Amino acid sequence: MANTTRSRAAARTALVVSLATMLAGTAATSASAASVVPVTNPAFIQPYVNPDNASEFVRVTLGSNAIHGWRLGSNAIPGWRVVLGSVDVFGRATSRTPDGSQAVDLGGSERGGIEQTIATEEDAEEQVTFKAKINDHPDCVSGARDIAQEFHVQFAADPEHAQRFELGSIAKPARGSSTWTLRRATLWGTDRFSRLQFISDTNHACGPLITDVKVIERP
Template sequence: MLVLPRRPLRDWRVVRGSVDVFGRAASRTPDGSQAVDLGGSERGGIEQTIATEEDAEELVTFKAKINDHPDCVSGARDAAQDFRVQFAADAEHAQRFELGSIAKPARGSSTWTLRRATLWGTDRFSRLQFISDTNHACGPLITDIKVVERP
């Protein structure tokens, strides 16, 4: 699910609330990988410490979609599924992603769609975070996270 060329992303930590991990069958990703629901029993967030250089431009790519699990369809059709990607030490430059809701999805949010965020390293190591802004257990789904330093 989480791959970084030459530097594998491991050891994700839950840093806010709770998250759910969807197995390969439940996530229905194009490549059969797992996915993370950024809302477990409450709004959640994950982080990973990665090697960076201060002020170096980092391109974060990932796939995201609305969580259309049957429990969400029946109980949270109108809940907006939004989240942000950031380095923990630079939250004021977080990039926000608004997927809409099950009832009114944003364009391209009903299927796995490649997304991009450009962040700048905060030190020799930066804490990459995906944080749900959805105040509900049905959070957005993410998978296939990659980070590449841009020249």
């Protein structure tokens, strides 16, 4: 009888170990299935902006304008294209990013938007993460305190699944929006390549700020 009891106990132990091994293997397989999708210039460190001058910025337009003596077109931000209106690239002093990177104001002289083409698989789940905050530039504080700062993230070929973000206003920021906060959008690959877009919904020169864009793909 004792031998039978020990045999049953040993069998149960073996079963538990086997199940644990299977679960660990499944978790490892799931983790390995996720892959990082390269994003060019994710923290907008180019074009370079003086990190010590809070009044300096680089304006990039859909067309081509002379701003502060520079002639800039829609491709002046490496990796990104302006697809709507205009945007501003802020340096460290203006954006006050925690890691010293730069940021994009999605409203330059008007409502703006940017995009980057990234490698994806059709119908794969694309986890887009980025940091965002309301635009508290001194000019915005004095002139746009009550204007809602909103934007959406989408793949250009799939606007129906766009994900919208509302940061409140400078006067009444939404929870966490007055400091850099990690945000997440889940999109679905539209083809071998998808055009990732950040589009302001704020019809004003002071748009939301974004930086540190990353993408993880889960087939």
